[in-house]
Amino acid sequence: MPRIPDVTLANPRAGRVKQVRALSGRSARSKHGQFLVEGPQGVREVVRHAPQDVRDLYVTAAAARRHPEILDAAQHADLYVHVGTPEVLDAMSADAQGVLAVVRARAPELTTALATAGSPDRALLVAVLASVRDPGNAGTVIRAADAAGADLVVLAGDSVDVHNPKVVRSTAGSLFHLPVVTGVTLAQAVDAARAADCTVLAADGTGRYDLDDLLDVAGSDAADVPDLACGTAWVFGNEAWGLPAPDRALADAVVRVPIRGQAESLNLATAATVCLYASGRAHR
Template identity: 65%
Template structure:
């Protein structure tokens, strides 16, 4: 492929639009790290992989894996790949959208779930998903009011973790919390004004007194909007609210950092 203005190039670039993604049921995966994970066994169906000659020589394992999963591998000039995506780094893929049902996730008896409520920033959402993967979470839930997980910036921010664990898109927060609690998970809301200190909870893992959350139990963490956190009605849905201690003079932590700390605390407690 040599023409950056070709219809196929325009069709790939158009996947940056949510309406196009919704209509086609596919999304764009950009860059070698994310595409490498997309073509791994067990990932969603990969339709096409576009790669420059130089990138194909640099990442032969990606090309081989793409062919192994039945994807069409097409060579394009650097101008073509740049026209498809400014973040291509010589490799992009068109992949079926991901998405699991909450009921299906709960049948697997998850021990750690991250719930994103009203999270609108795609970079934050993707970073939390990546942190959840690293901390050993079993699933991530993005409520109806949160960003589309297939947003290109969200996908890039996951660095391939999007393909490692189930992602449940679209439930309303009360419905998600109710289902998680019914499945035996303790629902904890992360909030700067939380009634429990995270460090104190780590001190009593496995022996928490009555009324104090035990992080060794299966847990669903609820994280709120970047700017205003969780609303009062959202906090009221949780079994308890938890704050991350601030030892220095920082006014607060950003969403992704706070989520990472909370998820790793649960991951440690579960060990």
């Protein structure tokens, strides 16, 4: 059991508490270049995988006892650990569950991220979100991309802020496992992915190609059919209106996820998970 420091923060109205709480808003995040990671799962992953980005770690004594691995990793990384009362942590964030980190925002550049992603013996897999505005959906797709073995996620166009607290929570720590690029247009994302030898596939119910059919022939050099075994950048559209025709036209092909039952459609996160796992399987 790591040593738990003494309580040093007991006033929920202190200036430090207000500064941390303010990071739940986009303006404060932009001004300070920092964001919140709330709850033990996200904090555990950022401390393990990106300790160099952690500015401060806040815990209650009870949470430190419940999650000794977080405190142990933080002390090993020589991070600033502040022990506060439950009232202080609640004032900082209603979703902290007694564990909260203030993290420096990273801004990976698209071309560099693509050039350094993946490995020489494996095709690239990229997820591109086009004007995805729901934070829960965006975070869930980042988590699914991580689970499927994707190398990179791009939030293009008018997508939600990746450091929105709900996005960060929805990633369940996957935000710290792979690069997430923002601040580019969909056209820029598509051009960069194609330059990195990725076939660009738009996921849409109107697609010419059936995902199952493509998976059946992946790696077989079937003529005039996109090969899922090659480097692939999947483009996923907005929750409400999907991918408009001009966005679909940017892709090399449009692919539909087959609907076997009576469901009218799949939601964004589910469709993205199915597509990314199909590519992950083809790449293996």
